Amino acid sequence: MPEVRFTIRWPDGSIESCYSPSLVIKDYLTSGETYALPDFLARSREALTIASARVEARYGFPCSLALRQLARLEQAGQAYATHPDARVAVEAFAE
Known part of the structure; x- marks a missing residue:
């Protein structure tokens, strides 16, 4: 499976x-969005859940790296949850 790395910018820069x-x-x-x-x-959440399921369908176990990445994004997002205009690039x- 082709893996992908992507870079994001959180609301604090x-x-x-x-x-x-x-x-x-x-x-x-989308890059640039x-x-x-x-x-x-x-x-x-949707994309990384699908990605993990694809790994599971192919190899018989979910992708722990995808699930950890999702957990990391969810955790980091909590820091900005009270900011109504928070955006991620x-x-x-x-x-």
Whole structure:
């Protein structure tokens, strides 16, 4: 499976490198786009859940890296949850 790394910019300007075990992430996030925090988290949740399921279908077990990445995004997103205008930018993808 082709894995993908993508870089995001959180509302405070910090940059984070992220991981997906599948290209499906590109169906949900677009390089150069900025998303409202709840939308970004929902898209990430759906894409990384699908990516993990694809790994499970192929190898017989879910992708722990995808699930950890999702947990990390959810946890980091909590810091901005009280900011109604919080947005997350997808900076770039690297395969």
